[in-house]
Amino acid sequence: xxxxxxxxxxxxxxxxxxxxxxxxxxxxxxxxxxxxxxxxxxxxxxxxxxxxxxxxxxxxxxxxxxxxxxxxxxxxxxxxxxxxxxxxxxxxxxxxxxxxxxxxxxxxxxxxxxxxxxxxxxxxxxxxxxxxxxxxxxxxxxxxxxxxxxxxxxxxxxxxxxxxxxxxxxxxxxxxxxxxxxxxxxxxxxxxxxxxxxxxxxxxxxxxxxxxxxxxxxxxxxxxxxxxxxxxxxxxxxxxxxxxxxxxxxxxxxxxxxxxxxxxxxxxxxxxxxxxxxxxxxxxxxxxxxxxxxxxxxxxxxxxxxxxxxxxxxxxxxxxxxxxxxxxxxxxxxxxxxxxxxxxxxxxxxxxxxxxxxxxxxxxxxx
Amino acid sequence: xxxxxxxxxxxxxxxxxxxxxxxxxxxxxxxxxxxxxxxxxxxxxxxxxxxxxxxxxxxxxxxxxxxxxxxxxxxxxxxxxxxxxxxxxxxxxxxxxxxxxxxxxxxxxxxxxxxxxxxxxxxxxxxxxxxxxxxxxxxxxxxxxxxxxxxxxxxxxxxxxxxxxxxxxxxxxxxxxxxxxxxxxxxxxxxxxxxxxxxxxxxxxxxxxxxxxxxxxxxxxxxxxxxxxxxxxxxxxxxxxxxxxxxxxxxxxxxxxxxxxxxxxxxxxxxxxxxxxxxxxxxxxxxxxxxxxxxxxxxxxxxxxxxxxxxxxxxxxxxxxxxxxxxxxxxxxxxxxxxxxxxxxxxxxxxxxxxxxxxxxxxxxxxxxxxxxxxxxxxxxxxxxxxxxxxxxxxxxxxxxxxxxxxxxxxxxxxxxxxxxxxxxxxxxxxxxxxxxxxxxxxxxxxxxxxxxxxxxxxxxxxxxxxxxxxxxxxxxxxxxxxxxxxxxxxxxxxxxxxxxxxxxxxxxxxxxxxxxxxxxxxxxxxxxxxxxxxxxxxxxxxxxxxxxxx
Numbered sequence: 003x004x005x006x007x008x009x010x011x012x013x014x015x016x017x018x019x020x021x022x023x024x025x026x027x028x029x030x031x032x033x034x035x036x037x038x039x040x041x042x043x044x045x046x047x048x049x050x051x052x053x054x055x056x057x058x059x060x061x062x063x064x065x066x067x068x069x070x071x072x073x074x075x076x077x078x079x080x081x082x083x084x085x086x087x088x089x090x091x092x093x094x095x096x097x098x099x100x101x102x103x104x105x106x107x108x109x110x111x112x113x114x115x116x117x118x119x120x121x122x123x124x125x126x127x128x129x130x131x132x133x134x135x136x137x138x139x140x141x142x143x144x145x146x147x148x149x150x151x152x153x154x155x156x157x158x159x160x161x162x163x164x165x166x167x168x169x170x171x172x173x174x175x176x177x178x179x180x181x182x183x184x185x186x187x188x189x190x191x192x193x194x195x196x197x198x199x200x201x202x203x204x205x206x207x208x209x210x211x212x213x214x215x216x217x218x219x220x221x222x223x224x225x226x227x228x229x230x231x232x233x234x235x236x237x238x239x240x241x242x243x244x245x246x247x248x249x250x251x252x253x254x255x256x257x258x259x260x261x262x263x264x265x266x267x268x269x270x271x272x273x274x275x276x277x278x279x280x281x282x283x284x285x286x287x288x289x290x291x292x293x294x295x296x297x298x299x300x301x302x303x304x305x306x307x308x309x310x311x312x313x314x315x316x317x318x319x320x321x322x323x324x325x326x327x328x329x330x331x332x333x334x335x336x337x338x339x340x341x342x343x344x345x346x347x348x349x350x351x352x353x354x355x356x357x358x359x360x361x362x363x364x365x366x367x368x369x
Numbered sequence: 370x371x372x373x374x375x376x377x378x379x380x381x382x383x384x385x386x387x388x389x390x391x392x393x394x395x396x397x398x399x400x401x402x403x404x405x406x407x408x409x410x411x412x413x414x415x416x417x418x419x420x421x422x423x424x425x426x427x428x429x430x431x432x433x434x435x436x437x438x439x440x441x442x443x444x445x446x447x448x449x450x451x452x453x454x455x456x457x458x459x460x461x462x463x464x465x466x467x468x469x470x471x472x473x474x475x476x477x478x479x480x481x482x483x484x485x486x487x488x489x490x491x492x493x494x495x496x497x498x499x500x501x502x503x504x505x506x507x508x509x510x511x512x513x514x515x516x517x518x519x520x521x522x523x524x525x526x527x528x529x530x531x532x533x534x535x536x537x538x539x540x541x542x543x544x545x546x547x548x549x550x551x552x553x554x555x556x557x558x559x560x561x562x563x564x565x566x567x568x569x570x571x572x573x574x575x576x577x578x579x580x581x582x583x584x585x586x587x588x589x590x591x592x593x594x595x596x597x598x599x600x601x602x603x604x605x606x607x608x609x610x611x612x613x614x615x616x617x618x619x620x621x622x623x624x625x626x627x628x629x630x631x632x633x634x635x636x637x638x639x640x641x642x643x644x645x646x647x648x649x650x651x652x653x654x655x656x657x658x659x660x661x662x663x664x665x666x667x668x669x670x671x672x673x674x675x676x677x678x679x680x681x682x683x684x685x686x687x688x689x690x691x692x693x694x695x696x697x698x699x700x701x702x703x704x705x706x707x708x709x710x711x712x713x714x715x716x717x718x719x720x721x722x723x724x725x726x727x728x729x730x731x732x733x734x735x736x737x738x739x740x741x742x743x744x745x746x747x748x749x750x751x752x753x754x755x756x757x758x759x760x761x762x763x764x765x766x767x768x769x770x771x772x773x774x775x776x777x778x779x780x781x782x783x784x785x786x787x788x789x790x791x792x793x794x795x796x797x798x799x800x801x802x803x804x805x806x807x808x809x810x811x812x813x814x815x816x817x818x819x820x821x822x823x824x825x826x827x828x829x830x831x832x833x834x835x836x837x838x839x840x841x842x843x844x845x846x847x848x849x850x851x852x853x854x855x856x857x858x859x860x861x862x863x864x865x866x867x868x869x870x871x872x873x874x875x876x877x878x879x880x881x882x883x884x885x886x887x888x889x890x891x892x893x894x895x896x897x898x899x900x901x902x903x904x905x906x907x908x909x910x911x912x913x914x915x916x917x918x919x920x
Binding site for chain 1: 816818819821822823826827828830832840843
């Protein structure tokens, strides 16, 4: 029953600006698919092209193999959840949810049945006859969700649905959304700029920047094996260090950062040796070395104790600032001004080509 | 795409139809006036009529007179309104809720009723004049001319300034005061450096509004001015007078007055754009209880001003129950006046007022919703043109509108003069800019995603507009409509020019009865009008859940 969505080379221009230039995506049936990117990257524009609020200047969008370019929004059979909920303030909860069903000329008793059913799924059956204005943000969002899925849409679209909620409710609602999506099994496209939210709910994520898809992958791969420097710095925190790929013998490579040299066994085989690279190290992928001289020599500038972890802000001899995260242990914090050495967990870190556009990690090899 | 293009066309056709209507009723009549003003009897084009106006003192002195009364009345209104707003916002005054309503009512009643009520009180034969003459053995001749006009205008106009300033003070967070105080400001420094600059935009905006209203009002100087002739009076007599009426000369006068209001309009826009602060108070200023002399002075001042402002309304209601012989009162209490105006089978004056007012409101609300929707949601060159045109009536004084309508619609195929339709359209046009401005603000507050949600749920664009957008606008539009209704039933300046015996309204009847010195009938008509306004105002308060209005 779930449908696939195929986006082929779509282009969107606003006046002279080309916001999206030849973007393609394949979304699998029943998938919870997230468009993630900084604001202004074109993710909402793409979503509005899929539902039909924005026209498609070139290219095609196919739902279940059917081109929808020329189908008006009100005939596309897609449900949408808006950032500001867009609840009709002059209608009761029940009438809000029944609105789409009435437009589809569904018989009255079936409307009643389907409304009751969906109210139970989103857990607001006790609010059925209330007016929406006095309800909380979380409750309004549940109405919006119910209203969008009660029409049995082929596709469910969500545009930053949680950004108006407070932090605690956001976590609660994102779990609810994920669970409800599983339960009804609709192919879902979810737009957010919040990476944690994206990682938490998605089956797959497309990271977008400046109208271009940077990487489409599972949350785990997006975080651990980013396709380029943009993804590695946009998702989570990464320290980008200049290095040299000194030798590469069938993937067994030697990488040097300043005077610190280490071996890696998961560099792609046909990558030429003796060239500058970007080494991306997440703060938790450093090992602090206080015993020997091995590692990148740095000076501790300050530290923050956060319970589970301790963050160190350090500076290299070249003046680059690096953040390091260590599990807190019982020993004293390293004092400010201390000179230490940083080693890296070679199997976790990522290496990119010099301009950061391409990963040099061979994902087939278990490091 | 075909389907959505069809939808677009529906709005396009609508925009086009409204534009055509506007061209006929808003653009064409003033354009005709402009043309007539330079067209000589022999068919040549020249500025002779303007030369005539500016070369004879009898003519140009009216303009001078108008400026004199307008400037003085505006100043008095501004000062009174400012002080009243300060006092009522900062000092706890007993019965301030009721005082507020009285102030609003005195603003909403037509200024010429004030003029005639002041004549009843302070005229040659007025109640107060007679008492003063008897007590002090003097021969006061009553308040006419300059001082009478200024009195009537100021007492009727200061409430507008008051409402603006009061609104601005309400939006001013008290923490601004507290911040200034903590930074070492004394009370007077605080008023001078913080409060006055912050309410300045409202003060200027409201003063200019008062200026425009007073400048183009014709009923007041007509009734209380006697020999003191202002420009609108000249315009009226040149157009309607019994002798020597000259259409072309009247047209030239219309052009002069439009030019002046146009300049004022741009001045107001310029000042309004330069001097606005957006403030929203989390903790508004609170009226504090004061004690001793300050308390007594504050109460005395506020009560005095409100009493004087409400006196005309009170006079009208009281005198409507007094027996009259022409312009003098016999001293007997009677229902005769009401019998006179209600007993004849023909009560069309009253029914006309309601009918015309309601029709105009209906028309203006429907058009207002459509036009504001078009200009906000369907932006295009066409709707932008429409938006500009809708502000046009704002600068056209009522009497000029009336005159231009008679010029434009007195022959076929647009023979409308003498009909009810022409009055309804005129009323509708006079209220159009205000209605559209408020509807535009209301639509601007409705998030577009609500409409998109409806569309995504399978609703057509038309259905979305009717079922979602319009109902969401309704509460705001409705309270605006009531205010428009109150304004329209007290409209005189265009109705007085457009009416015939069949299309007479309450305001026209009051004016005519006063001119004929049938003060009893005038009072009874006025009482009905005032009562209608008060009831409508109470309805407005109930519907909008507020007890102040913004204009």
